[in-house]
Amino acid sequence: MDAKFIVLQLLNSISYGCVLFMIASGFSLIFGLMKITNMTHLVYFMIGSYVSYTVCVWSGSFLLGMIAAAAVTSLIGYIVFKGFLFRLRGEGQSQVLLCLGFLFILDDALLAIFGGYPKSTPTPEWLSGSIKFLDFTFPKYRLFLIVVGVLIAVALNLLINKTKYGALIRSGVDDAETVQAMGININHLFVVVYVGATFLAAIGGTLGGPFLSMEPKMSFTLLPIALAIVIIGGMGNLNGAFYGSLVVATIDNFCKVLAPSLSYFSIFLPMALILVFKPEGLFTRGTRKVKREKRGVLKR
């Protein structure tokens, strides 16, 4: 194992992490705001990547593929949310089952439509090939992923942390009930965040298309990874999702190369430790937690 190998794998990890972030950010925000473990999120990513693949192959335009993916996936997300999840507000267990059900149904639909052979979106021409720098050769597309991923992360960060609407979302993550009692129709906020997160997953799916070979059931491979990220990063914590994505991508990537048989273990060991010792996530400031009024406890 030489320095060159490490640098290349690190860059690979970062680009993979950028794609994971586009899943994990929305997954985490949805959980933080609505307390829904939106397992359907992973299949949104896959739908995004299959739709963009299809449109890209058909039209020859990567951008058109991305637009189609975002539109189709957001629409599906909207229907799933407004038509189903929303009606089960406040019924956590039913919502989890519903999400799981949609994960199976939609994933099977992908299998039925696209068949079982692994597919990769053709890399756009101007991004194919590699860049040589000093001693390294690095695929252009991976560098592109890093640039776009970081840009999206920065934009999302500004949106959530610097705008009024972002502050509203953060307050909803803190305490959705109080938000409503202060005159805000939180249902609007829920729809916007759910569909926005779906949109982001589809963009992630599109960008991942040329370098992940997509196949049905990949939603299920990605699910534990997404869970690990939000647990490591802290539920509902956007910056945490970013660092969590990078950490998990790096561990996953290096283990796949160095010790493939350990790859799940290597992610779930840290996750289990964090659940036990710092359940609010590594990247959540502990002091930020509110002490919630303990209902149903009587002091006598």
Next chain:
Amino acid sequence: MLQLCDIHTYYDDSHVLQGVSLQVPEGKVVALLGRNGAGKTTTMRSIMGLTPPRQGKILFRGQEIQAMEPYRIANLGIGYIPQGRRLFPSLTVREHLEVYQKKGSVWSVQRALDTFPRLKERLDNHGNELSGGEQQMLAIARALMLNPVMLVMDEPTEGLAPLVVREVGRLIQTVKQEGFSILLTEQKMRFALDLADEVYVMSKGQIVFHGLPQELLENETVKQTYLGV
């Protein structure tokens, strides 16, 4: 202004409010006293639509609100100051005010800061980085941004040091002089009686006393049985 008519509220199967009726006249401060677990918070939550009553009516300025969603109730003009303040740890003081300001509200951030000058130095602090008194100011200011005509305050002095309790008392006086109708729950009887025009006492989800502050002070049985003083 606000009228509760025989409301019954449940948490799942547990029947907590068992026929509560009370009234808050316009411009008056009404105190709702009772021990821990008496049902004060549940009454407040019923008014705000957070745990809507299964039976009975709640009228706000003549309009039935018992089946409305919380945000609609708030927008009709009820400012809610929840027990324990429930400020947002991820928001700064400034964000608490800006985000929750209603369009067309007579309360601008500037006016809120002029009313509670101590918040001025804390604009960039987060909700959980304030002292108890400052937290209470912010909770009141946040509720005011919605431009309410009535305030519903749930144990505003809970967990505050005696000096701060007096300060909060002055805050409420200030707000009262602005003409707000106020429903206030308390466990600290003296504190509430100094502010209130009328008092209700509740126990086990029922109203057991209604009268003037002076009448409660003179009623040893009610004080001993229901308030433990």
